[in-house]
Amino acid sequence: MKWVLNPYDEFAVEEALRTKEQFGGEVVLVTMGPARCREALRTGLAMGADSSVHIEDDNFAFSDNYVVGKIIANEIKNLGEYDLIFTGFKIIDDESVQVGIHIAEELGIPHVALVSKVVRIDPDQKRVTCQKEIDGGHVIVDVPMPALITCPDAMNEPRYASLPGIMKAKKKPLKEVLVDDINLEALGLSRESLGKDGARVKTTSIKVPQIERKLKVITGKDNPAVKGDEIIESTHELIKLLREEAKVV
Amino acid sequence: MSNEVWVVADLKLDGSIRKVTFEALSEARRKLVGKIGGNLCGVLLGSGVSNLAPELGKYGAEKVYVVDNELLKDSNPDGYTKALADLIKKYEPYIVIAGNTNLAEDYLPRVAGRVQAGLTMDSIDLDLTDDNRLKIQRYSHSSKVISTQEFLDHKPMMTTVRPNSFKPEEDQKDPEIVNESVDFNSEDIWTNVVEIKAKKSDLPPLTEADRVVSGGRGLGSEENFKYIYELAEAFDAAPGATRAAVDAGYCPYDMQVGQTGKAVSPNLYVAVAISGAIQHFSGMGSSKVIVAINKDPDAPIFKKCDYGICGDLFELLPPLTDEVKKLLQD
Numbered sequence: 001m002k003w004v005l006n007p008y009d010e011f012a013v014e015e016a017l018r019t020k021e022q023f024g025g026e027v028v029l030v031t032m033g034p035a036r037c038r039e040a041l042r043t044g045l046a047m048g049a050d051s052s053v054h055i056e057d058d059n060f061a062f063s064d065n066y067v068v069g070k071i072i073a074n075e076i077k078n079l080g081e082y083d084l085i086f087t088g089f090k091i092i093d094d095e096s097v098q099v100g101i102h103i104a105e106e107l108g109i110p111h112v113a114l115v116s117k118v119v120r121i122d123p124d125q126k127r128v129t130c131q132k133e134i135d136g137g138h139v140i141v142d143v144p145m146p147a148l149i150t151c152p153d154a155m156n157e158p159r160y161a162s163l164p165g166i167m168k169a170k171k172k173p174l175k176e177v178l179v180d181d182i183n184l185e186a187l188g189l190s191r192e193s194l195g196k197d198g199a200r201v202k203t204t205s206i207k208v209p210q211i212e213r214k215l216k217v218i219t220g221k222d223n224p225a226v227k228g229d230e231i232i233e234s235t236h237e238l239i240k241l242l243r244e245e246a247k248v249v
Numbered sequence: 250m251s252n253e254v255w256v257v258a259d260l261k262l263d264g265s266i267r268k269v270t271f272e273a274l275s276e277a278r279r280k281l282v283g284k285i286g287g288n289l290c291g292v293l294l295g296s297g298v299s300n301l302a303p304e305l306g307k308y309g310a311e312k313v314y315v316v317d318n319e320l321l322k323d324s325n326p327d328g329y330t331k332a333l334a335d336l337i338k339k340y341e342p343y344i345v346i347a348g349n350t351n352l353a354e355d356y357l358p359r360v361a362g363r364v365q366a367g368l369t370m371d372s373i374d375l376d377l378t379d380d381n382r383l384k385i386q387r388y389s390h391s392s393k394v395i396s397t398q399e400f401l402d403h404k405p406m407m408t409t410v411r412p413n414s415f416k417p418e419e420d421q422k423d424p425e426i427v428n429e430s431v432d433f434n435s436e437d438i439w440t441n442v443v444e445i446k447a448k449k450s451d452l453p454p455l456t457e458a459d460r461v462v463s464g465g466r467g468l469g470s471e472e473n474f475k476y477i478y479e480l481a482e483a484f485d486a487a488p489g490a491t492r493a494a495v496d497a498g499y500c501p502y503d504m505q506v507g508q509t510g511k512a513v514s515p516n517l518y519v520a521v522a523i524s525g526a527i528q529h530f531s532g533m534g535s536s537k538v539i540v541a542i543n544k545d546p547d548a549p550i551f552k553k554c555d556y557g558i559c560g561d562l563f564e565l566l567p568p569l570t571d572e573v574k575k576l577l578q579d
């Protein structure tokens with residue numbers, strides 16, 4: 001299996017690259033995870049990012065989200081000045097839906113969640129205006145930079161890595177940071193608070209959801225396309241089943 | 250440290266309380282409050298929300314904390330973060346629950362970070378361990394698995410709950426009201442809300458709807474999506490869509506159901522001209538009853554639905570809409 005870039009993070013990388021194309025600057029990828037994450041970083045570099053930082057966490061898998069947020073935030077601080085941070089809205093495996101926002105909280109900067117469109121970036125005023133999704137509509141907000149933006153689907157169409165891009169990526173900087181090298185105390189963390197055993201939330205079991213489906217398919221005589229009176233009959237039949245058997249209407 | 254279980258009310262843009270709040274109050278009362286020997290409390294954050302407290306009392310809240318402040322209007326996440334974090338620091342609740350809405354996804358992680366709490370999102374089951382730690386279940390890995398997660402004994406324990414997962418059940422109380430004023434500094438509020446565009450719709454919101462009617466690429470055009478809206482209206486359902494339909498520009502992204510869209514769990518899910526991709530199922534596979542309408546007898550969705558009609562949507566939807574209308578009007 002290829003270790004792919006989380007799809008939401010593709011939107012994040014794409015948005016960062018577009019911002020760079022418009023305003024200049026540099027795109028740095030930061031990730032924390034096991035060694036196989038490097039493949040994902042290579043993909044991002046091949047798409048056009050300039051450099052990357054990999055925080056190796058082989059011994060600390062399943063750390064709490066806020067711990068991950070703290071460590072990533074710390075590494076971002078070490079990189080120096082920045083204007084915008086893009087993260088995915090969620091990770092599609094574990095789906096904790098929060099690490100990006102923890103990073104913003106740790107850095108003490110604003111975040112804008114679920115941004116469907118970056119409307120305007122004002123480098124002089126240092127403000128970013130975004131359209132974001134809210135329950136029941138959307139809203140236009142602006143916040144001071146530096147700021148963190150979380151990216152949903154439909155924000156953009158991520159580019160593919162080109163062949164020259166892939167070749168170039170091989171020479172781009174990939175910095176390794178070991179968790180052991182981090183001054184945890186300075187972050188208010190201890191070794192015990194890392195990894196699965198220190199987690200405030202721990203997964204204790206998993207199961208495959210079992211929902212039995214009835215699998216009743218109504219077809220007309222001239223299957224596949226239903227013709228003539230059959231239509232009324234089949235829709236009628238469906239409604240009857242929904243009412244009498246499934247009891248949902 | 251108190252033994253209070255808090256449910257933070259989720260408000261709609263029109264200022265009314267969402268159904269998920271009543272579901273959360275009901276389930277917290279049934280599963281958590283008695284066992285830990287605590288009190289069920291509501292939390293109202295917003296602007297002009299003081300009068301909503303009795304509604305929380307109707308579903309069992311014995312006490313309601315209210316922060317009524319101008320700065321909390323327009324669901325400003327910074328205001329919500331500060332208000333809830335300050336309340337938590339002051340009263341130290343045992344458990345804090347909210348509905349899994351866009352707003353909760355926006356500000357609760359920040360609150361959890363600020364008060365150093367564990368947080369899980371989108372629970373479909375609430376329970377306690379033998380030693381009274383919160384234990385929840387949630388979908389993950391594109392809904393392919395349900396994981397059980399336990400909290401460390403570290404309070405508060407925070408979670409959001411998926412709409413439509415718990416039965417709302419009234420339990421009339423006359424709640425004590427605790428009005429709290431929060432001191433906002435100018436640096437607490439970064440977000441400047443320029444404009445709100447509410448969707449004009451009488452239909453229920455997608456994630457909370459009891460019924461959902463979704464359309465796929467087979468609809469063929471934005472215009473044809475009217476068939477979906479009409480059937481949805483007849484069913485009093487929320488309209489939804491696949492990513493293929495959204496990408497083709499037939500409808501807006503906020504209708505997208507699936508792995509990278511919304512997760513829904515209605516009683517009835519009608520999938521029209523949808524092939525049944527795993528990424529779509531990850532957003533609606535937990536629906537109680539799934540109906541598929543597709544002209545391809547080999548469409549994968551027919552292997553994962555309760556009822557299906559194999560036929561052309563353009564021939565089937567008009568009579569179906571008429572029949573549903575007739576049926577539900579009587």
Ligand SMILES: Cc1cc2nc3c(=O)[nH]c(=O)nc-3n(C[C@H](O)[C@H](O)[C@H](O)COP(=O)(O)OP(=O)(O)OC[C@H]3O[C@@H](n4cnc5c(N)ncnc54)[C@H](O)[C@@H]3O)c2cc1C
Nearest residue numbers: 465466467491492493507508509510522523524544545562
């Ligand atoms: C990372 C990633 C994330 C994704 N996230 C999502 C997501 O969140 N949500 C999502 O939905 N998808 C998602 N997808 C896409 C998913 O894989 C499918 O491509 C998509 O769901 C297909 O949509 P569809 O069923 O509308 O289209 P199709 O697969 O093209 O199916 C159209 C169906 O319509 C039927 N049809 C055509 N005409 C008619 C007619 N006249 N009458 C009746 N039936 C007709 C056809 O028989 C066919 O079965 C994601 C994919 C990836 C890679």
Ligand SMILES: Nc1ncnc2c1ncn2[C@@H]1O[C@H](COP(=O)(O)O)[C@@H](O)[C@H]1O
Nearest residue numbers: 031032087088090091096097098099100
């Ligand atoms: N270990 C990590 N390294 C880098 N970014 C991460 C990590 N975990 C989460 N993120 C970012 O936070 C987003 C939300 O993740 P999650 O909260 O795990 O669903 C992701 O889309 C990433 O952009």
